[in-house]
Amino acid sequence: MASRSWSTVHLEIEKLGDTWHPTTRTAASSIGVSPLFGRRVFQYAFPFDYSGIQWGWIHIGLSLDAYDESVRRTYQSTGALSFLCGALSLLISLVYAARLVRPIRTLHVAVEKLAQGTFTRAPRSTAAMKSSVWLRRSTKWRGPSSAGIRFWKA
DSSP states (O other), X not given: XXXXXXXXXXXXXXXXXXXXXXXXXXXEEEEEEOTTTSSEEEEEEXXXXXXXXXXXXXXXXXXXXXXXXXXXXXXXXXXXXXXXXXXXXXXXXXXXHHHHHHHHHHHHHHHHHHHHTOOOSOOOOHHHHHHHHHHHHXXXXXXXXXXXXXXXXX
């Protein structure tokens, strides 16, 4: 039994190669596929020297599965948040643009009616209604002709 476990350890050491015994005795780290496990790991190796004796190497390998899952979740949440912010910005800009263009559309409808000859009254915006209320209170209102506004039929 002892020889069987020794051969398994011996095969694993041979399989590791330079990863197990680096040529220089300096600490090293890397992210790569571990030949021992066959998946991505963070590998850190540093020489173990004590009292002037080179005892060997200490190897630490950390699986990157949890890290990869965390990065994937971060990217997904960032993408979802970006999409949500973009959609919200688009909605707000469309509402604002519709409110901004409303007086121009009202004027366009009035000009169309004027061109067709079916015009009955001047278009009223909220600013015009407020000013006309002020004019009614302060002076006697006599319609658009009293303000110097004239309409001609084409």
